[in-house]
Amino acid sequence: MKRGKKYIEKEKLVDRSSLYDIKEGIELVQKLSYAKFDETVEAHIKLGVDSRHADQQVRGAVVLPHGTGKKVRVLVFAKGDKAAEAEAAGADFVGAEELVSRIQNDNWFDYDVVVATPDMMGVVGRLGRVLGPKGLMPNPKAGTVSMDVKKAVEDIKAGKIEYRLDKTNIIHVPIGKVSFGTEKLKENFDTLMGAVVKAKPAASKGTYLRSVVVTTTMGPGVKLNASKIVG
Known part of the structure; x- marks a missing residue:
């Protein structure tokens, strides 16, 4: 080189x-x-x-x-109260099935971290082949699969x-x-x-x-x- x-x-x-x-x-x-x-x-x-x-x-x-000194864009898969909680915590994008089709059809990757509530993992699982290689698949060990989306989003935004x-x-x-x-x-x-x-x-x-x-x-x-x- x-x-x-x-x-x-x-x-x-x-x-x-x-x-x-x-x-x-x-x-x-x-x-x-x-x-x-x-x-x-x-x-x-x-x-x-x-x-x-x-x-x-x-x-x-x-x-x-x-x-990290970097503005991190967070995408959250959640519904109902949890979606509202994610938005209030400062998530950049919040949604459910419609986001799956956007990622699959439009090759959309304008985010840095993906968070999901456990009940949404069946839906998010359809994106495994797309998100997995990019290191974006939500994972319980990383705290990105959680019912406490408020804490998940705030921690990510905090660094x-x-x-x-x-x-x-x-x-x-x-x-x-x-x-x-x-x-x-x-x-x-x-x-x-x-x-x-x-x-x-x-x-x-x-x-x-x-x-x-x-x-x-x-x-x-x-x-x-x-x-x-x-x-």
Whole structure:
């Protein structure tokens, strides 16, 4: 992959042979940002599990204390009082069967998170093949299948993020914007890592946190000392 001049210049600031302490790594990753927009800071966490096995799945959700800095659009599948509750809580789109046909027929994806009440999952299930690959399918573990739609919507708007393994056993999640500064980014990172460590499957053997890298949208990555995180 060919890199631009700015990326190559920034990459010189990173010692590839080092594992950085958390605070030091987060400070450095902000200095590596060079885009004209406020870049997102992301964490990439490689775990010592095998996601092909059901008992080694790592998935959940956590509310970052300072949010992600991104406006999140929430779609809620609900009816009656629950639909009204979702609208009052600030959901961007609320509906039932009519939304299913809109997604199926119009290829509509102008939202970031999908929430559903349990009684609507039979309807939402028809969208599994469409929403599943995009990571949008509501899931009880992530708190996106719930009768308490008010809390679900408010938590998401406040900065709740979902984390899950990809096929290579890596979790990719945003922890904020460069403009947040070191302290807020570190608090978000610590909250995320606390949740991931707590979610360690009983079937996981050996080293759980294989590697942890923080990066910005455009900049090079910085490897953190994973052994310090466990402590």
